[in-house]
Amino acid sequence: MSLLTVREIHGGYGGEDILKGVSMTVDAGEMVVIVGPNGAGKSTAMKAVFGLARLRAGEVVFDSQKITNFRPDRVVHLGVSYVPQENNVFPSLTVHENLEMGAFILSGDLSARFERIYELFPPLKEKRRQPAGALSGGQRQMVAMGRALMLDPKLLLLDEPTAGLSPRFVELIFDRIREINAQGVSILMVEQNARAALQLAHRGYVLVVGRNRVEDTGAALLANREVAEMFLGG
Amino acid sequence: MEILQLALFGLVLGGIISLGAIGVSLLFGILRFAHFAHGDLMTVGAYAALALVAVGWPLWAAFPVAVLAGILVALAVDALIYRRLRRTAPVILLISSVGVALILRSLIQIIWGADTQVYDQALQFPLRFWGLRLKLNQLYILLGSVGLVMLVHVFLQYTKLGKAMRAMADNPDLAKLSGINTERVILYTWCLGAGLAVAAGIFLGVDTRLQPTMGWHLLLPVFAATILGGIGKPYGAIVGGMVVGLASELSTVVLPPAYKTAVAFAIMVVMLIVKPSGLFGGGKR
Amino acid sequence: MELQGFIDYGVFFITFTGIYAIFALGLNVQWGFTGLFNIGVAAFWAVGSYTTAIVTSAPNEVYLGGFGLPVALGWVAAMVTSGILAFLVGILTLRLREDYLAIASIGIAEIVRLVFKNEEWLTNGVRGIAGVPRPLEGWLGSGDGLFRVYLVLVVGLVVLLYFLLERARRSPWGRVLRAVREDEAAASACGKSIVSFRLQAFVAGSMIMGLGGAVYANFVGFVSPEAFDPMYATFLVWVMLIAGGSGNNGGAILGCFIIWVIWSGTELLINLYMPPELIARGSALRLLLVGVLLEVILLTRPAGLLPEPRTGDR
Numbered sequence: 001m002s003l004l005t006v007r008e009i010h011g012g013y014g015g016e017d018i019l020k021g022v023s024m025t026v027d028a029g030e031m032v033v034i035v036g037p038n039g040a041g042k043s044t045a046m047k048a049v050f051g052l053a054r055l056r057a058g059e060v061v062f063d064s065q066k067i068t069n070f071r072p073d074r075v076v077h078l079g080v081s082y083v084p085q086e087n088n089v090f091p092s093l094t095v096h097e098n099l100e101m102g103a104f105i106l107s108g109d110l111s112a113r114f115e116r117i118y119e120l121f122p123p124l125k126e127k128r129r130q131p132a133g134a135l136s137g138g139q140r141q142m143v144a145m146g147r148a149l150m151l152d153p154k155l156l157l158l159d160e161p162t163a164g165l166s167p168r169f170v171e172l173i174f175d176r177i178r179e180i181n182a183q184g185v186s187i188l189m190v191e192q193n194a195r196a197a198l199q200l201a202h203r204g205y206v207l208v209v210g211r212n213r214v215e216d217t218g219a220a221l222l223a224n225r226e227v228a229e230m231f232l233g234g
Numbered sequence: 235m236e237i238l239q240l241a242l243f244g245l246v247l248g249g250i251i252s253l254g255a256i257g258v259s260l261l262f263g264i265l266r267f268a269h270f271a272h273g274d275l276m277t278v279g280a281y282a283a284l285a286l287v288a289v290g291w292p293l294w295a296a297f298p299v300a301v302l303a304g305i306l307v308a309l310a311v312d313a314l315i316y317r318r319l320r321r322t323a324p325v326i327l328l329i330s331s332v333g334v335a336l337i338l339r340s341l342i343q344i345i346w347g348a349d350t351q352v353y354d355q356a357l358q359f360p361l362r363f364w365g366l367r368l369k370l371n372q373l374y375i376l377l378g379s380v381g382l383v384m385l386v387h388v389f390l391q392y393t394k395l396g397k398a399m400r401a402m403a404d405n406p407d408l409a410k411l412s413g414i415n416t417e418r419v420i421l422y423t424w425c426l427g428a429g430l431a432v433a434a435g436i437f438l439g440v441d442t443r444l445q446p447t448m449g450w451h452l453l454l455p456v457f458a459a460t461i462l463g464g465i466g467k468p469y470g471a472i473v474g475g476m477v478v479g480l481a482s483e484l485s486t487v488v489l490p491p492a493y494k495t496a497v498a499f500a501i502m503v504v505m506l507i508v509k510p511s512g513l514f515g516g517g518k519r
Numbered sequence: 520m521e522l523q524g525f526i527d528y529g530v531f532f533i534t535f536t537g538i539y540a541i542f543a544l545g546l547n548v549q550w551g552f553t554g555l556f557n558i559g560v561a562a563f564w565a566v567g568s569y570t571t572a573i574v575t576s577a578p579n580e581v582y583l584g585g586f587g588l589p590v591a592l593g594w595v596a597a598m599v600t601s602g603i604l605a606f607l608v609g610i611l612t613l614r615l616r617e618d619y620l621a622i623a624s625i626g627i628a629e630i631v632r633l634v635f636k637n638e639e640w641l642t643n644g645v646r647g648i649a650g651v652p653r654p655l656e657g658w659l660g661s662g663d664g665l666f667r668v669y670l671v672l673v674v675g676l677v678v679l680l681y682f683l684l685e686r687a688r689r690s691p692w693g694r695v696l697r698a699v700r701e702d703e704a705a706a707s708a709c710g711k712s713i714v715s716f717r718l719q720a721f722v723a724g725s726m727i728m729g730l731g732g733a734v735y736a737n738f739v740g741f742v743s744p745e746a747f748d749p750m751y752a753t754f755l756v757w758v759m760l761i762a763g764g765s766g767n768n769g770g771a772i773l774g775c776f777i778i779w780v781i782w783s784g785t786e787l788l789i790n791l792y793m794p795p796e797l798i799a800r801g802s803a804l805r806l807l808l809v810g811v812l813l814e815v816i817l818l819t820r821p822a823g824l825l826p827e828p829r830t831g832d833r
Binding site: 315319324326329343347348454457493495496503506 | 554556558611612615616617618619621622623625626629630633636637750754757758761799800803804806807809810811813814817818821
């Protein structure tokens with residue numbers, strides 16, 4: 001039984017359907033990547049899991065529970081965390097406070113959690129009293145991911161984590177994503193940097209204009225001529 | 235010397251404006267609308283205190299009760315009106331808050347009439363120091379403003395709810411998907427905003443006098459302070475308030491006193507044209 | 520009340536409704552067509568009133584003007600000055616988001632009020648300008664006939680504006696304004712300059728409001744900063760438009776009528792039944808009523824009585 005099952009979802013943001021029958025699964029411990037050309041609905045598909053898009057049809061099942069169209073604050077409580085592509089930190093809060101917000105619904109002593117995050121993202125530890133808005137893009141991305149990890153989610157949704165980052169940070173972020181996955185967090189990720197993402201991932205889905213096109217293991221997709229022709233360059 | 239004296243008055247006025255602006259800024263950042271009834275919340279607070287003073291309470295005792303009354307009014311208005319309109323366009327919320335402003339003002343005028351009132355008839359002799367004059371009441375206002383601002387600071391920096399409030403003012407969408415209990419934060423924001431507004435209203439009544447339009451006339455400077463400091467930035471609002479207060483008072487060196495609010499307005503327009511996100515804003519619209 | 524008094528009251532009533540209708544129609548161009556939230560209606564009312572007062576009243580030594588020119592010129596001048604003010608305000612603020620425009624418009628209204636109150640060389644300050652002539656006063660003399668002529672004039676003006684604005688609403692210009700209101704991104708993608716169109720709507724609407732102010736001044740015969748509370752005026756016009764139906768010219772007029780009935784009706788009741796010392800509170804009660812009415816409308820039927828007509832058709 002997969003951790004996450006998305007079955008034939010149709011929907012979007014209220015107007016025309018962006019998703020026209022997308023299906024995906026993520027098994028416990030897997031890293032799954034969604035790739036595809038612009039406008040394919042990749043982000044929308046992932047947002048739909050988190051309740052940020054309206055689904056007209058189809059269903060989303062997480063941890064054996066139907067969560068179709070559940071509001072984001074409900075989904076968060078069930079063990080899914082989401083990192084948006086932009087505006088993903090609280091700029092006037094310090095790094096530490098950003099992490100604190102991630103754990104808002106918890107109480108008690110959270111120092112162990114903070115330690116884990118700082119171990120995962122060492123540069124954040126020394127900057128923990130700085131406002132998140134003053135950090136570089138790559139460091140902000142780390143804060144954003146750290147915030148999402150504070151609740152120990154079972155599934156982490158990442159929306160283009162390396163978008164707009166310098167090559168050094170791209171490598172660093174991908175490395176951290178690999179580490180997070182190795183620690184047992186399942187990951188569903190949308191990435192424009194398809195080549196690099198597929199090298200890391202267990203499996204990948206290629207979406208084109210709101211529909212599934214190809215589905216295979218990461219390695220197989222990389223070797224796939226059709227996929228390479230379509231858009232691999234990014 | 236006159237400049238220093240005016241600056242002193244400016245600090246008193248600035249303190250009052252800041253207290254109003256903190257609330258407006260937070261509400262603007264979190265709920266994304268300009269709360270046009272905030273001035274009249276101040277008026278409600280001032281008159282609530284007056285009601286108690288009129289039956290013999292000392293003002294300092296009436297103060298917390300008036301704060302409570304103001305909070306209740308704000309929560310009632312939110313529950314009855316604003317909450318139901320939140321899903322519609324922000325401009326509708328704006329219009330409704332103009333309506334609420336007029337409703338509150340009218341209620342006060344119905345109950346107390348349009349004449350001016352004071353808390354205390356006694357004449358106050360000003361304190362004198364370093365060649366400056368300051369009425370005792372004004373000293374209380376200054377101390378009160380500073381004290382309240384410090385309380386707000388402690389709340390925003392050291393409590394989970396305060397941090398969540400700053401977070402929501404920064405980025406309401408992210409707050410929602412982080413699992414922050416946004417409804418509870420909104421509730422507390424109203425409480426904080428209304429409480430500070432009541433304080434500002436009482437201080438204003440102490441410094442000048444009470445009349446039904448007192449809060450409405452302060453609304454423009456409060457908005458100017460909010461925009462100057464950056465929407466959703468409570469600390470910016472404090473700075474903004476002080477700047478507006480100082481500028482308004484100091485302007486009387488060259489302008490007739492009647493144009494004090496014009497100064498606030500001018501500051502605001504310049505800000506809107508040059509950097510709408512405010513002095514401390516991060517460019518978020 | 521005997522019949523004559525009743526008729527006179529009716530004449531005044533309809534005339535005032537008509538004057539408010541002019542404002543509501545102007546606001547409709549700004550809010551209904553283009554989505555601009557202008558709370559500074561009072562500013563243009565004041566500018567229009569004072570302009571015509573200065574242009575048409577008799578010469579004097581205390582303040583500027585009293586040029587003694589014909590009323591029609593006064594009205595044209597009022598539209599011009601309002602248009603200029605709107606243009607200046609507009610280029611500063613119309614590229615901003617709507618709540619900023621709202622705040623700025625309150626600021627404008629306040630500045631205008633302060634200037635008119637304090638600049639005695641211009642406006643005779645708090646004392647105001649009296650003796651503003653009524654149109655055709657020279658021919659008809661004062662008296663009832665004059666007011667009835669005025670009534671016809673005002674009603675005629677409203678009808679004229681209605682037809683002009685209906686044509687404007689259905690014209691390509693009107694369509695662009697609607698596009699700007701609904702979906703800025705799409706409108707600018709079509710190559711239309713958002714700011715330019717907003718400015719046109721803002722200036723046009725404000726000129727109409729200025730006209731309304733002028734019509735008011737020449738009717739009442741007296742302008743002063745205290746003669747009416749600017750916020751009453753602004754607020755009433757807004758409620759009239761919202762109640763009647765934003766975006767709908769007929770709705771604007773209908774809203775004026777209904778709200779004016781309520782406003783005047785309550786004034787009558789209060790004057791008849793309340794003891795004199797409470798009358799000031801009575802007017803606050805009327806305002807309270809209108810405020811509550813506004814909230815009820817926003818909560819239950821925000822589109823107003825007459826909905827906006829579907830694009831393109833009648």
